[in-house]
Amino acid sequence: MVVLAKGELEQIALPAAVQKAAVPLADVPEVDLAAAGGGDVRGREAVARAVVAACEGHGFFKVTGEGVPTELLARVEDAAAAFFALPQLEKEAATATAAAAAPGSPFGYGSKRIGSNGDLGWVEYLLFGVTAAGTAALSVPGEEASSLPPISDSLRDLLDEYIVAVRAMACEVLGLMAEGLGLEERDVFARLVLDKESDSMLRVNHYPPRPELKQSAAGPHGRLTGFGEHTDPQIISVLRSNDTSGLEISLRDGSWAAVPPDRNSFFVNVGDALQVLTNGRFRSVRHRVMVSSLRPRVSVIFFGGPPPQERLAPLPSLVEEDGGRRRYREFTWREYKASAYRTKLAENRLCHFETAAHD
Ligand SMILES: O=C(O)CCC(=O)C(=O)O
Numbered sequence: 001m002v003v004l005a006k007g008e009l010e011q012i013a014l015p016a017a018v019q020k021a022a023v024p025l026a027d028v029p030e031v032d033l034a035a036a037g038g039g040d041v042r043g044r045e046a047v048a049r050a051v052v053a054a055c056e057g058h059g060f061f062k063v064t065g066e067g068v069p070t071e072l073l074a075r076v077e078d079a080a081a082a083f084f085a086l087p088q089l090e091k092e093a094a095t096a097t098a099a100a101a102a103p104g105s106p107f108g109y110g111s112k113r114i115g116s117n118g119d120l121g122w123v124e125y126l127l128f129g130v131t132a133a134g135t136a137a138l139s140v141p142g143e144e145a146s147s148l149p150p151i152s153d154s155l156r157d158l159l160d161e162y163i164v165a166v167r168a169m170a171c172e173v174l175g176l177m178a179e180g181l182g183l184e185e186r187d188v189f190a191r192l193v194l195d196k197e198s199d200s201m202l203r204v205n206h207y208p209p210r211p212e213l214k215q216s217a218a219g220p221h222g223r224l225t226g227f228g229e230h231t232d233p234q235i236i237s238v239l240r241s242n243d244t245s246g247l248e249i250s251l252r253d254g255s256w257a258a259v260p261p262d263r264n265s266f267f268v269n270v271g272d273a274l275q276v277l278t279n280g281r282f283r284s285v286r287h288r289v290m291v292s293s294l295r296p297r298v299s300v301i302f303f304g305g306p307p308p309q310e311r312l313a314p315l316p317s318l319v320e321e322d323g324g325r326r327r328y329r330e331f332t333w334r335e336y337k338a339s340a341y342r343t344k345l346a347e348n349r350l351c352h353f354e355t356a357a358h359d
């Protein structure tokens with residue numbers, strides 16, 4: 001359960017005007033990775049082109065045929081649901097131990113507070129760092145992963161297995177992006193995520209069913225903010241969820257569209273770092289989760305990030321294709337993260353790194 005202090009539910013509920021607006025279904029492009037892996041060069045080129053078109057469009061697409069065993073996915077989902085069904089105090093023990101081991105660490109269990117800038121959502125979550133070996137860690141990257149109660153060994157083992165599979169898939173997709181863009185260095189994006197210092201993360205979100213809401217909060221049919229609107233700061237995010245809806249993406253005209261859930265597919269987001277590397281050609285998609293369902297939503301997201309010291313800047317060949325206009329200044333991932341985490345979720349975090357039009 002998500003436990004709320006008095007008044008917090010009202011803060012999570014949307015203003016009445018926004019709730020009434022019907023959200024249409026998003027037209028999400030679908031990419032079949034199986035068609036890219038069979039040795040058929042033309043087929044692979046077509047998939048690479050489709051990936052690039054999707055990244056330039058919504059910055060969001062669906063991936064099938066990726067070869068992650070469905071049985072592993074079902075077990076991850078069950079183990080995550082079992083963790084979130086534990087008594088509140090047991091779940092909080094995970095955070096307490098992680099915080100004691102590394103003060104200020106964002107990793108561990110969290111409930112309804114997202115980040116440290118006052119963002120609230122109808123969500124509880126587990127956040128892990130990802131080690132070079134592809135294991136889920138509650139300690140900061142580079143430190144020894146600690147085995148903490150009450151995250152059972154079985155959940156840990158499943159998440160480790162999942163991370164290895166999902167990271168490989170993310171890197172295949174990143175390779176297709178580079179191919180589709182005609183870049184010479186095919187691993188220019190994937191090598192950042194595969195680097196042993198890569199700052200990647202895994203988040204398991206649980207959105208409990210919508211509570212009975214009083215008129216004063218979100219109304220009888222109201223929607224709550226599960227995860228407020230934001231863009232993901234990293235290079236790529238790969239999301240999988242159960243059958244419960246809630247995810248919405250922002251379209252280029254600023255309107256919102258609901259993503260129909262599909263437990264048999266992965267959803268890929270372009271992150272801020274990839275928008276920068278592609279000089280703005282790929283779009284870091286703004287998204288949010290709204291809770292209106294009476295069924296819980298469980299989602300697992302892999303965030304592929306670069307090493308902290310990595311210098312990020314638009315790739316020269318893409319700047320050239322853009323008439324020589326360099327849209328972002330160079331910065332390190334450490335610098336970007338520090339800047340992004342100082343702000344509220346909904347803020348445009350990339351604008352601080354944009355160059356002026358005449359640069
Ligand atoms: O839980 C979801 O479905 C999406 C959450 C999200 O956008 C995030 O954790 O960055």
Ligand SMILES: [Fe+2]
Nearest residue numbers: 230231232287
């Ligand atoms: Fe996100």
